[in-house]
Amino acid sequence: MNYLTNLSVIRKIVQILAFIFFVYGGAVTGYYLSDKITSALPALSCAYDKQGSDFCVLIPFQHQMHHRLGEAIASGGNIMMALLPTIITLATFLILFVILNKAFCGWICPLGTFQEFLHMIGQKLGLQRKESLEHNVVKKIRPIKWFVLVLLVFTFPLLAGLGYANHDLGDSFCRICPSRILTTLAVGDTTQLHVDTANTTTIVLSIFADLMFGLMLAFALTIRQPFCRICPLLALHAVFKKLGLLRLVKNAVPRCDKCGLCAKACPMDIKEIHTDMTSKDITFDDCTLCGRCVEFCPDKNVLQLKYATIPIFSANPQYFKKRKKAQTLWEKANLVAYFREKKQHKQEPKN
Amino acid sequence: MNVLPNILFLFGSLLCLNSILVLATPAMAAQEKRDHLAEMAKIEKPTMMHHHVAKPILVPLDDSATAVLWKPDLSTLPLTITSGEIKLPKTGVDNYHVVVAKQQIDNLKKTFIHYIYRHGKPSGHSTSKVALANKAELEIIPDPIPREHDRYYSMQGWSFIVHFQGQPLSSHPVELKTENGSLLQQNTDNRGKVTFVLPDDFPNVTPGKRDKRSAAMTISTQHQSGSQQWQTQLASDYSINESYWRSTNWGIITMIIGLIFGGVFIRLNKAKTGIKK
Numbered sequence: 177m178n179y180l181t182n183l184s185v186i187r188k189i190v191q192i193l194a195f196i197f198f199v200y201g202g203a204v205t206g207y208y209l210s211d212k213i214t215s216a217l218p219a220l221s222c223a224y225d226k227q228g229s230d231f232c233v234l235i236p237f238q239h240q241m242h243h244r245l246g247e248a249i250a251s252g253g254n255i256m257m258a259l260l261p262t263i264i265t266l267a268t269f270l271i272l273f274v275i276l277n278k279a280f281c282g283w284i285c286p287l288g289t290f291q292e293f294l295h296m297i298g299q300k301l302g303l304q305r306k307e308s309l310e311h312n313v314v315k316k317i318r319p320i321k322w323f324v325l326v327l328l329v330f331t332f333p334l335l336a337g338l339g340y341a342n343h344d345l346g347d348s349f350c351r352i353c354p355s356r357i358l359t360t361l362a363v364g365d366t367t368q369l370h371v372d373t374a375n376t377t378t379i380v381l382s383i384f385a386d387l388m389f390g391l392m393l394a395f396a397l398t399i400r401q402p403f404c405r406i407c408p409l410l411a412l413h414a415v416f417k418k419l420g421l422l423r424l425v426k427n428a429v430p431r432c433d434k435c436g437l438c439a440k441a442c443p444m445d446i447k448e449i450h451t452d453m454t455s456k457d458i459t460f461d462d463c464t465l466c467g468r469c470v471e472f473c474p475d476k477n478v479l480q481l482k483y484a485t486i487p488i489f490s491a492n493p494q495y496f497k498k499r500k501k502a503q504t505l506w507e508k509a510n511l512v513a514y515f516r517e518k519k520q521h522k523q524e525p526k527n
Numbered sequence: 528m529n530v531l532p533n534i535l536f537l538f539g540s541l542l543c544l545n546s547i548l549v550l551a552t553p554a555m556a557a558q559e560k561r562d563h564l565a566e567m568a569k570i571e572k573p574t575m576m577h578h579h580v581a582k583p584i585l586v587p588l589d590d591s592a593t594a595v596l597w598k599p600d601l602s603t604l605p606l607t608i609t610s611g612e613i614k615l616p617k618t619g620v621d622n623y624h625v626v627v628a629k630q631q632i633d634n635l636k637k638t639f640i641h642y643i644y645r646h647g648k649p650s651g652h653s654t655s656k657v658a659l660a661n662k663a664e665l666e667i668i669p670d671p672i673p674r675e676h677d678r679y680y681s682m683q684g685w686s687f688i689v690h691f692q693g694q695p696l697s698s699h700p701v702e703l704k705t706e707n708g709s710l711l712q713q714n715t716d717n718r719g720k721v722t723f724v725l726p727d728d729f730p731n732v733t734p735g736k737r738d739k740r741s742a743a744m745t746i747s748t749q750h751q752s753g754s755q756q757w758q759t760q761l762a763s764d765y766s767i768n769e770s771y772w773r774s775t776n777w778g779i780i781t782m783i784i785g786l787i788f789g790g791v792f793i794r795l796n797k798a799k800t801g802i803k804k
Contacts, residue, residue: 207654207674208654208655208675210621210652366779367770370774370775370777371773371774371777371781373773375737382778386782387782388785389782390786390788393786393789394785395789398793
């Protein structure tokens with residue numbers, strides 16, 4: 177299969193370019209936060225990375241809950257004025273979000289890219305990969321992202337601003353975010369991988385962050401997108417997914433019931449892509465619009481990525497055959513298979 | 528038994544437990560808030576940090592000196608020096624502003640420069656714009672200024688560029704003095720740049736305990752051309768390095784524990800988890 181017609185290869189190229197741009201692009205855009213492109217990126221690019229070109233929308237949200245809204249309520253200030261920065265941030269986020277929708281996760285997010293590449297490394301090392309998680313496991317994990325969004329991004333910072341919670345909970349999500357550790361390490365800054373002994377809260381948060389980063393590294397080698405499943409941005413995207421122009425569309429046919437290849441291909445294990453036979457727009461809450469389900473759908477136009485009403489990538493039997501073959505070849509090539517083959521070659525002359 | 532979600536829930540529960548502990552003990556939270564405010568009050572000085580309240584700026588020049596405030600859009604506001612202090616007016620604009628005070632005594636031109644972050648509406652201008660603007664004949668320019676929410680910390684290397692009439696001054700002596708008594712001297716390189724590792728000279732710092740103290744520092748230089756002399760001073764604050772209470776070594780160890788735990792977990796539980804090949 178021609179690599180340039182393989183959607184996964186195209187996506188990887190976009191992901192690498194986005195990673196380089198958002199993690200190291202400060203050399204082009206500028207060093208200061210005022211130089212950053214939007215300051216409300218719908219992807220986990222971190223402001224602690226001093227060489228980055230932009231940072232994620234969750235940072236200003238937490239800051240505004242803590243230092244604007246919380247403090248304004250606590251001091252009896254003008255709440256509407258305190259909400260204004262949040263409204264501006266949300267508007268900026270929405271302008272970007274309308275353009276790409278949840279594809280910010282599947283195509284742009286540096287942390288998502290990192291996890292995908294770790295998974296590829298795991299595959300190439302011959303580690304036993306877990307193709308998909310059981311649906312009941314996935315269902316149990318799904319609510320976590322909402323708790324993280326509501327509690328860590330909005331509630332704790334607001335309570336810190338109101339004076340009811342420790343000041344160190346003012347940026348509670350940032351303190352546990354693996355993107356903070358990843359992007360700073362990527363630019364050679366080790367200071368964010370720390371245990372902070374300032375007080376109980378910082379000790380718990382920093383240990384949690386480091387442990388979770390380690391767990392993410394281990395899990396990502398064998399499980400697809402482990403952190404993405406609990407990422408609060410995925411939840412925030414889900415709130416506004418109907419506004420995005422890019423969508424995953426399904427034109428169900430009776431064969432869909434028996435097939436299920438789309439769900440197997442999905443890195444987020446969204447079984448509903450396969451089982452939902454009624455919805456047209458199947459951009460589910462957990463969907464990252466990566467397009468793998470469309471690639472692995474064997475029936476013409478059953479699954480489509482549409483931009484507004486225009487299909488930009490549709491399921492196609494010819495593409496499916498080539499893609500499946502390419503995938504099989506790709507998965508066969510790993511270190512374990514290589515050494516097994518080498519061992520067999522050595523044994524053959526003796527026999 | 529599905530272990531994977533249980534692990535995730537365990538971490539979630541740990542985090543919630545911590546929050547509940549903090550929230551369920553309002554006295555403790557209130558005490559921490561009071562401590563924080565007290566700490567902030569102690570360190571509230573004119574500085575390059577992200578402060579909400581601008582304290583008067585101490586200017587080491589006579590009241591006859593002229594002073595202006597450079598806004599991020601490079602417009603200026605006249606300032607008044609009273610008893611060696613400048614009270615900053617509100618500009619309503621976010622981002623770094625620069626106080627520049629000048630005085631001429633016979634053939635000596637003295638300049639005092641201080642960068643300060645002010646809050647307000649987004650300025651729409653890059654911080655580098657006001658830093659690179661030609662604000663004095665002999666000028667020490669931070670390269671870079673600590674970013675918004677950042678500050679100068681001890682043990683960190685920070686660079687400054689010396690410009691004379693808009694051009695870099697090479698092989699020129701520059702001096703850094705701190706309130707805690709340290710004195711560093713270096714010469715600029717070909718690009719007029721000098722880098723100082725800020726001294727770790729705070730007394731009685733306890734490892735493992737957060738200490739938000741800061742102290743004043745000045746970076747100064749002078750230049751002579753014919754009978755005319757110039758002296759300039761860049762004033763700022765620097766704080767105790769966070770590595771005293773933030774251990775990277777322990778961070779790495781904790782991450783490795785997570786990594787090992789994750790690896791062992793996957794290996795031991797692949798047969799009995801909800802994970803299927």
